[in-house]
Amino acid sequence: MTVDLRHYQMKHQVTYFECDETGQLKLSMAFALAVLVSEKHDEAVQEASGTRPHSDQAWVITNYQARFAPQQPTNEEIILLETEYTAANRFFAQRTYWLKSLTGQLYATIKTQCVLLSLTKRKMVPINQEYFQRYQLEPTNQLPKLDQPLKMADGQAVTAAEYRVRYFDLDSNRHVNNARYFDWLLDPLGADFLLHHQVATVAIRYRREVRYPNMVTSQWTAAPTTSGHLTTVHQIKVGETVNVSASFTWQKK
Incomplete structure (x- = not known):
């Protein structure tokens, strides 16, 4: 170390x-x-x-x-x-x-x-x-831009699943641990898809905090293939509010 x-x-x-x-x-x-x-x-x-x-x-x-x-x-x-x-x-x-x-x-x-x-x-x-x-950092006015997730179009057909925020989803900062969002985002893809596909790239934006004991809806839809990779677009909502947006590109295992 x-x-x-x-x-x-x-x-x-x-x-x-x-x-x-x-x-x-x-x-x-x-x-x-x-x-x-x-x-x-x-x-x-x-x-x-x-x-x-x-x-x-x-x-x-x-x-x-x-x-x-x-x-x-x-x-x-x-x-x-x-x-x-x-x-x-x-x-x-x-x-x-x-x-x-x-x-x-x-x-x-x-x-x-x-x-x-x-x-x-x-x-x-x-x-x-x-x-x-x-940390020996010099403040800067302009930070490098990170890739933003693709947007899910209004009215687009989606696959969805609902999850309750549990007490054990919270961490010591008293908010939902970041790892939990990935489980919510990817679980609706299903075991067969996840077993035969490997994530290539990820872009995520956390818009609003999900809180205990919210009920969250995880939605996803397929997007046009990018650079030979399948792309999926995701969002996590509480009610009608979009809390997290994400997109993933995938390659077959």
Whole structure:
């Protein structure tokens, strides 16, 4: 393991409960591991700098852009998780994550945009100067744009499933864990599709927070094939409000 202010890496052994029935790392777990390495990075920098996070504040991800290799980590494999802050301004920060084999094979590249949230007010708060100094970042007026998910057309025929937000879907920040959204988004595709298709790219935008004990509706529809890959368009709604938008491209296993 190595530590510096902007970049962090750690080893992780994939466990059976992080894998699907094919023995490969689940998509939701890949994103959960990205969150894990970012938390370990923050802890290491806080220890090195002698600072502690504001008890009322937590990072919340607003966008994901990701690319996955056809072959993903398998059960009991030891992999390398890496992360780095790449840019930030007064309200948004961007991180990149990499999942790799110990021999350097790249399994996934995940880019995120996030904001600081007040846990009591449930509102976005500005990023203070201490953050930029701690991670050796220079504030920028223009952040790189992440890919946005395709839009689902009004009135388009969709396949849908409903899910109740359970108490155990919440994390220590008292909001629905990001990994849970992936399960809701992909489960309506069905086991046969998921067994025979591998995610190639992901674009997600979190628009509004889903809260306990909401009932959510997960909808999806197929879109025109992109670069030889099947594309699906998804959204999660509470009532008539769209809380999450997403699109995925797929390749056959």
